[in-house]
C-alpha cells in the first residue's frame with residue numbers, strides 16, 4: 001500500500017491568461033488512511049486543487065500521484081470518488097437513474113445493488129416512517145432538477161461513494177444539508193475512513209465539522225499551500241491556559257511574577273487566576289504548584305482549558321500564526 005494516497009508536486013494552475021494564480025506550486029502529501037482537511041479563505045484555491053487532482057482540469061505545471069501512480073494531466077483515476085463543487089448530475093433523470101449511470105460507467109458488477117447501497121449510506125433511501133408507512137426520502141421519479149439543495153448534495157456524496165473509491169475528494173460536502181443530514185454524513189465519512197480505510201480529502205469552511213473528522217490539515221492562502229499539520233500538532237499549537245483557585249490570589253500573582261516572570265497571570269472576577277505560558281501554551285502545572293506551595297499558598301483547584309482548534313485554524317488561515325504554530329499577533333489572554 002502506498003504511504004501517501006495523494007501526492008502533488010509543484011502543482012500550478014492559473015486562469016485569465018495567467019493573471020489569476022489559482023494554485024501555485026502546491027506540493028501536498030496526504031497520508032493513506034487520513035482524513036485531510038483543506039482550509040482557506042474564499043478564493044484560496046481549494047476547489048481548483050481538488051479539480052486538478054480529480055482530473056476535471058489540466059494543470060499548467062507539476063504532477064499528481066494517486067495511490068502511488070502518477071496521473072497524466074487531466075486524467076481521472078477510477079479509484080477516486082469526487083464531489084467537487086455542485087454535483088455533476090443529469091437534471092432530467094432521477095437520483096437512482098443518475099447513480100445507475102455512474103455505476104454503469106464504472107462497470108460495477110451489480111449496479112442496482114450498488115445504487116441502493118449508496119442511497120442508503122447518504123440517507124436518501126426509503127425508510128419506515130413513525131406511522132408504519134414507507135416514506136421515500138429519496139423521491140423516485142423526481143427529476144434531480146426538482147430536488148432540494150440538500151437532497152442534491154446528498155446525491156452528490158452518493159455519486160462520489162459508488163464503486164467503493166479508495167480516495168474521496170469532497171469539496172464542501174456538507175453545505176446546504178440539514179443538521180440531521182450533516183451529522184449522518186459526518187459519521188458516514190468517519191466510518192468509511194476508520195472501517196474501510198478510505199482516505200478522504202475534504203474542504204470546508206465549517207471548521208467545527210472538520211475538527212470532528214480530520215487527522216491532518218492543509219492550509220491554503222492565495223493559491224499556495226502554506227502549512228500542513230496533523231490534528232495533534234494543531235492541538236499542541238492551540239492557546240491553552242490553566243485556571244487556578246488559590247487561598248491568596250493577590251499574593252500568588254506577586255509570587256508568580258517574581259519566580260516565573262515569563263507567565264501571563266490574570267485575576268478573574270471571583271478571584272481565580274488564569275495563567276498562560278509564554279507563546280500561549282499551557283504552563284507546567286507541577287512547577288507552578290511547587291512555586292506557590294513553597295510560598296505557603298495552597299492551590300485548591302486547577303483546571304486546564306480545552307484547546308480551541310477552530311480558533312487556532314482561523315489564526316493560521318489569517319496568517320497570524322508563524323511556522324512553529326505559535327501566535328505572532330497575540331499578547332496575553
Ligand SMILES: Nc1ncnc2c1ncn2[C@@H]1O[C@H](COP(=O)(O)OP(=O)(O)OP(=O)(O)O)[C@@H](O)[C@H]1O
Nearest residue numbers: 015016020022040041042043044045046047048049
Ligand atoms: N474557471 C475559472 N476561471 C477563472 N478564474 C477562476 C476559475 N476557477 C477559479 N478561478 C479563480 O481562481 C481562484 C481560486 O478559486 P477556487 O474556486 O479554487 O477557490 P476556493 O478556495 O475553492 O474558494 P471558495 O472557498 O470561495 O470556494 C479565485 O480567484 C477564482 O476566482
